[in-house]
Amino acid sequence: MIAYDQHLHTHCSHDSKESFDAICLAARARGLSGVAITDHADLFGVDPEETRDRIARSVREATEAGERYPDLSVSRGVEIGDYFASRDGGRSVLSLADYDLVIGSVHCLSFGKLNDAYSRCDFGETWSDGEIEGLFAHYLSLLLTMAETNDFDVLAHLTCPLRYLIGKYRRKVDLSRRRDAIAAILSAVIRRGAALEINTSGLSDGEPGGMMMPDEPILSLYRDLGGKRITFGSDAHTAARVGIGFREAEERVAPLGFTHYTVYRKREPIDLPF
Numbered sequence: 718m719i720a721y722d723q724h725l726h727t728h729c730s731h732d733s734k735e736s737f738d739a740i741c742l743a744a745r746a747r748g749l750s751g752v753a754i755t756d757h758a759d760l761f762g763v764d765p766e767e768t769r770d771r772i773a774r775s776v777r778e779a780t781e782a783g784e785r786y787p788d789l790s791v792s793r794g795v796e797i798g799d800y801f802a803s804r805d806g807g808r809s810v811l812s813l814a815d816y817d818l819v820i821g822s823v824h825c826l827s828f829g830k831l832n833d834a835y836s837r838c839d840f841g842e843t844w845s846d847g848e849i850e851g852l853f854a855h856y857l858s859l860l861l862t863m864a865e866t867n868d869f870d871v872l873a874h875l876t877c878p879l880r881y882l883i884g885k886y887r888r889k890v891d892l893s894r895r896r897d898a899i900a901a902i903l904s905a906v907i908r909r910g911a912a913l914e915i916n917t918s919g920l921s922d923g924e925p926g927g928m929m930m931p932d933e934p935i936l937s938l939y940r941d942l943g944g945k946r947i948t949f950g951s952d953a954h955t956a957a958r959v960g961i962g963f964r965e966a967e968e969r970v971a972p973l974g975f976t977h978y979t980v981y982r983k984r985e986p987i988d989l990p991f
């Protein structure tokens with residue numbers, strides 16, 4: 718059983734109102750052994766001072782929650798979004814605390830008509846098929862730069878824009894054209910000894926077959942390239958979604974040849990068997 722949820726948000730993220738107590742109680746009720754609080758430190762188009770304040774508070778509250786729930790491991794993490802926007806901003810967030818893990822992700826893109834989070838964009842008819850392909854290629858290029866040059870432990874939700882492009886707007890994205898770009902990102906993750914996150918936010922506990930990020934073909938490619946290290950994260954912004962889809966994710970991932978998953982303490986990986 719996957720006993721650690723390594724990607725969670727609280728009221729210290731701009732897009733969540735959830736309390737640390739609710740997250741910890743939900744994790745305990747689900748039988749989890751540990752959670753990692755990874756509130757957002759986005760570096761694109763945000764006030765860096767406010768971000769620093771929120772993350773300092775998140776780390777403080779995670780430490781306090783760990784003391785209130787001694788039977789639960791509460792890790793102090795951060796999700797740094799959009800390193801490309803501010804290398805100094807990234808360093809500043811990293812210097813704030815003695816983190817257990819640092820997640821790296823890309824949430825915002827400056828491409829064509831978009832200069833914002835891709836989750837907030839309307840990818841309807843005003844976007845041509847070519848622009849959609851270009852946008853996804855651009856997303857991958859930013860992730861490759863991050864994987865090669867920035868400081869992180871876990872690469873988060875690879876393929877996340879597809880959740881909107883395909884899942885919400887029913888656009889076509891030809892992943893066969895991106896195989897080399899994806900392989901380059903995976904190879905960079907492996908070279909630096911980082912982990913690839915399996916993000917379960919697109920899964921549910923009831924209906925199987927939701928969108929796992931990344932999905933099986935990419936995870937198989939990661940294995941073929943020598944990738945071993947994976948983490949599981951629900952990316953929950955509410956207590957009700959803590960550990961969501963973990964059972965399905967384990968059933969889908971174990972047959973691909975993964976035998977362990979990774980948790981982080983003081984930014985050191987610890988590999989645990991399923």
Ligand SMILES: [Zn+2]
Binds near residue numbers: 796822824873874
């Ligand atoms: Zn994210």
Ligand SMILES: [Zn+2]
Binds near residue numbers: 724726796952
């Ligand atoms: Zn997140």
